[in-house]
Amino acid sequence: THQWRGVIEEYRQLLEIPEGTPAVTLREGGTPLVHSEWLSGLTRAEVWLKVEGDNPTGSFKDRGMTAAISVARHDGAEAVVCASTGNTSASMAAYAAKAGLKPLVLVPEGKIAAGKMAQAIVHGAQVIMVRGNFDDCLGIAKGLAWDFPVALVNSVNPVRLEGQKTAAFEIVDFLGDAPDFHLLPVGNAGNISAYWLGYTQYADLGLATRKPVMRGFQAEGAAPLVTGEPFPDPETKATAIRIGNPASWKLAEAARDESGGRFAAVSDDQILAAQRDLASHDGVFVEPASAAGIAGLLQELAAGESYAGSTVVVTVTGHGLKDTATALEGFAAAGGSIVDTVVDADVASAARAAG
Numbered sequence: 001t002h003q004w005r006g007v008i009e010e011y012r013q014l015l016e017i018p019e020g021t022p023a024v025t026l027r028e029g030g031t032p033l034v035h036s037e038w039l040s041g042l043t044r045a046e047v048w049l050k051v052e053g054d055n056p057t058g059s060f061k062d063r064g065m066t067a068a069i070s071v072a073r074h075d076g077a078e079a080v081v082c083a084s085t086g087n088t089s090a091s092m093a094a095y096a097a098k099a100g101l102k103p104l105v106l107v108p109e110g111k112i113a114a115g116k117m118a119q120a121i122v123h124g125a126q127v128i129m130v131r132g133n134f135d136d137c138l139g140i141a142k143g144l145a146w147d148f149p150v151a152l153v154n155s156v157n158p159v160r161l162e163g164q165k166t167a168a169f170e171i172v173d174f175l176g177d178a179p180d181f182h183l184l185p186v187g188n189a190g191n192i193s194a195y196w197l198g199y200t201q202y203a204d205l206g207l208a209t210r211k212p213v214m215r216g217f218q219a220e221g222a223a224p225l226v227t228g229e230p231f232p233d234p235e236t237k238a239t240a241i242r243i244g245n246p247a248s249w250k251l252a253e254a255a256r257d258e259s260g261g262r263f264a265a266v267s268d269d270q271i272l273a274a275q276r277d278l279a280s281h282d283g284v285f286v287e288p289a290s291a292a293g294i295a296g297l298l299q300e301l302a303a304g305e306s307y308a309g310s311t312v313v314v315t316v317t318g319h320g321l322k323d324t325a326t327a328l329e330g331f332a333a334a335g336g337s338i339v340d341t342v343v344d345a346d347v348a349s350a351a352r353a354a355g
């Protein structure tokens, strides 16, 4: 028996990566598809969670990063740069460390979850905080990559999408065909574009008989793909998707149109409620942004949309431990008590307190 080799070695012949590029891998991908009894019951469909928080740095970004960093190193790069709302920078820092490249990270000041910031720092990235939002950071990252010998590894780098599309391959490999519907959160719109690439490639190769309807969910305060206009001041507690002008706008619209899908917005309260419900019903703790697809599914059910009889995959993009502060704030705001009981160190006291 051998262990999962990471997405490049598992799928190399299906990826547009220059031949002979050695893989820089942390054995990303191969993530579980977890059946949700809770959501399957509510929808009378088979609902599966693609749990991307199980990747090495805790988000789906590792799939694209193994590809981008492998190619950057093979091309002779010595330094890499990205703009990030947190997960891309955590992932880039880890893969750059593994590859021996120097990581430079641009993040919006004060809007990065503590876990993600810690990852970038501890993996050895130089972190620059920008007085601005993600969209500003991406503009600066592009400018630095243009002016200086540093490789840009944001998803505007097409190699990133090559890695990320492997999530669609894994889903079809496991289910035996593509699902009827695929729901996921959308921020910079690279991931929905990558899934669509993957599903389309498998269908073209005859490895799937169909392609799913793609439904992407954005936070109400950062929903440019829903309104059709950039958001100059995006705002949401789901900081991972606090993005006003997605780089893969066109590709994401093509995924929507070719699949007969749509984009919709969900509120922060819906997102945080979905995060708690997923954790308490299914045992899967995801970060706020990652719950946007679940919030979207619940919103559609409430509006009378039917998924009955179909197969549905919802990608949950990142781990709940990335941002415990927001999760606990949401929990408290919804009337939950955090730690309300302190007792003396004996069984009787604990039993009395537990009721």
Ligand code: F0G
Residues within 6 Å of the ligand: 059, 061, 083, 084, 085, 086, 087, 088, 089, 185, 186, 187, 188, 189, 190, 191, 192, 240, 241, 287, 289, 290, 317, 318
């Ligand atoms: N979910 C999480 C947890 C994310 O970190 C992101 C994006 C998304 C969803 C949205 O994916 O951008 O491909 O549409 N995070 C990027 C970052 C922007 O910098 O970590 P997308």
